[in-house]
Amino acid sequence: DSGVTQTPKHLITATGQRVTLRCSPRSGDLSVYWYQQSLDQGLQFLIQYYNGEERAKGNILERFSAQQFPDLHSELNLSSLELGDSALYFCASSPFGTSGETYNEQFFGPGTRLTVL
Amino acid sequence: GDSVTQMEGPVTLSEEAFLTINCTYTATGYPSLFWYVQYPGEGLQLLLKATKADDKGSNKGFEATYRKETTSFHLEKGSVQVSDSAVYFCALSDRTGNQFYFGTGTSLTVIP
Numbered sequence: 001d002s003g004v005t006q007t008p009k010h011l012i013t014a015t016g017q018r019v020t021l022r023c024s025p026r027s028g029d030l031s032v033y034w035y036q037q038s039l040d041q042g043l044q045f046l047i048q049y050y051n052g053e054e055r056a057k058g059n060i061l062e063r064f065s066a067q068q069f070p071d072l073h074s075e076l077n078l079s080s081l082e083l084g085d086s087a088l089y090f091c092a093s094s095p096f097g098t099s100g101e102t103y104n105e106q107f108f109g110p111g112t113r114l115t116v117l
Numbered sequence: 118g119d120s121v122t123q124m125e126g127p128v129t130l131s132e133e134a135f136l137t138i139n140c141t142y143t144a145t146g147y148p149s150l151f152w153y154v155q156y157p158g159e160g161l162q163l164l165l166k167a168t169k170a171d172d173k174g175s176n177k178g179f180e181a182t183y184r185k186e187t188t189s190f191h192l193e194k195g196s197v198q199v200s201d202s203a204v205y206f207c208a209l210s211d212r213t214g215n216q217f218y219f220g221t222g223t224s225l226t227v228i229p
Contacts, residue, residue: 002162004160033217042219042221042222043206043219043221043222045217045218045219048217056216090160092161105151105163105166105210106163106210106217107163108161108162109160110159110160111159
């Protein structure tokens, strides 16, 4: 158990809909990362938040957005869903910056499997 | 920019065979290097790490050495087991913590 929790575990929805995925980082970790894993594209970095602020952006579509709240949990919002958005969405957290570490080890949650019908 | 190039899979080995999964990287500065493993139906787990040149990371019989001269971090195991069947990801992190790059993953299947 990595200490990172994600809800829900599975989500089935229809095209055009909007969903919210939730992530709670490990206790004390300030950084949260979101990834999309699909069969044809591997693991794609979407976005990073550090202590409530957006820190880095990857291949995130404009239809997707994220935020990190004061209690450090994060939400990934996916809207106008398309069939191709079906994937596993992982959240990871990192202690970087909290303990003087100079490297950025990430701890992954179990993922949310999104199916768009 | 920084990147990680990982050996294409899938790889199929017999139990007790020797495993090598190649990983090379491109980075400015002095990145940290990682191997993650993803078992079927699960999230990624950190397998081992190395934070500076010549460091050797090891865990569960797996090893990888951070080679700056060849910009490589190859994963090795002397004798694989069926339970090692999984997808293995090489990754690097820059010192700022702002960027984290994963390789495409290598699927390993070990047959009895």
